[in-house]
Ligand SMILES: Nc1nc2c(ncn2[C@@H]2O[C@H](COP(=O)(O)OP(=O)(O)OP(=O)(O)O)[C@@H](O)[C@H]2O)c(=O)[nH]1
């Protein structure tokens with residue numbers, strides 16, 4: 001683990017100049033080439049024939065080495081440290097053509113820049129202290145958001161709401177640590193800087209706030225990652241029909257023949273902004289058909305990877321021996337909803353029922369009756385509860401929050417032993433600060449920024 005460098009140090013350090021096309025490939029009204037580095041005034045002069053006034057849009061011709069004009073457009077110049085990366089940044093807004101943008105980029109490379117790696121602009125913003133790690137992650141989450149809910153929560157994280165909640169917890173921990181350390185450092189003093197009831201009270205308040213942050217982050221993680229939902233059951237019970245009904249599309253082939261689906265069919269549907277990655281599988285039965293056998297093996301593989309199993313049965317027959325055999329084989333951690341399909345044929349009304357076998361939903365996938373009940377149940381199983389102020393989060397954040405929670409619990413049990421108490425508080429603080437990236441390994445940074453697009 002290495003601490004983030006002090007921005008004051010990195011500003012004075014020589015950094016190489018990076019450049020990239022920041023707009024997506026293809027034809028567009030505008031194409032932007034972005035450059036970041038130290039002292040870009042010379043690059044601007046060579047390229048645009050002038051040093052643009054900082055933070056002012058102006059017209060310019062972008063020129064090749066021989067003085068010929070490559071493109072004309074707008075130039076924006078941000079002087080360090082008032083820029084996205086914290087370095088000098090030049091943005092060349094030209095025409096959105098593949099070739100012309102490439103020519104502008106090549107000119108920048110000729111003038112000493114090198115091609116930026118994926119996420120390198122944002123990585124520099126992080127290393128220069130412009131944003132923290134949780135905010136940097138929110139940048140890519142905002143770009144990749146598939147729903148309005150995910151985009152809104154990513155913006156919240158990007159604007160620092162998640163980080164502010166973490167920083168306020170870190171401050172509370174610091175304050176508590178100061179008091180404990182004071183007791184440790186001045187044992188002869190008469191004053192007790194942290195009487196036990198005060199320590200207990202402060203610790204309880206921190207734990208309560210941590211629980212709130214955890215809840216919000218958990219909702220954010222659901223918006224980010226969603227759930228893997230696998231539909232399984234005997235052949236012909238209507239699994240593919242259910243996938244089609246949930247996705248509102250004719251994705252999987254439906255026929256009255258048992259054994260229609262061979263390969264797993266994937267589809268992502270969003271319910272209240274939560275992505276559900278739904279997988280339709282080959283019906284589970286004993287078979288001599290070589291292709292179907294492979295399909296059934298794949299079904300089991302999907303079941304092992306899933307978060308939720310929709311066990312489909314025909315409502316006319318209900319859970320039978322075949323389904324019990326399936327249930328006996330599924331991993332214990334897997335959440336399960338029994339879906340009694342073909343309610344129309346069974347003469348049943350759609351309903352939710354909770355019994356010895358867990359929750360069962362009666363519906364008719366073909367007519368769509370009762371699908372709403374299943375959607376709500378899926379959100380309930382996911383632990384989704386619509387809340388204000390959700391910020392986007394990922395498993396990494398939840399893991400850090402869980403570790404913090406464990407150290408706080410350990411601190412509580414050591415409350416009478418000042419040294420151990422202090423140590424657990426220190427560990428809690430360390431775990432928590434991984435979220436904003438106060439301490440982070442290069443591997444982690446590589447993994448986070450490697451998922452970005454070039455030019456961001
Ligand atoms: N009446 C009625 N028929 C349904 C319903 N759901 C599915 N079916 C019919 O049941 C037959 C089998 O449906 P599929 O969706 O292909 O079943 P499956 O479970 O995917 O079957 P395999 O892929 O062979 O395992 C089709 O003729 C569907 O139209 C329903 O709710 N009501």
Ligand SMILES: [Mg+2]
Nearest residue numbers: 239240260261
């Ligand atoms: Mg099928």
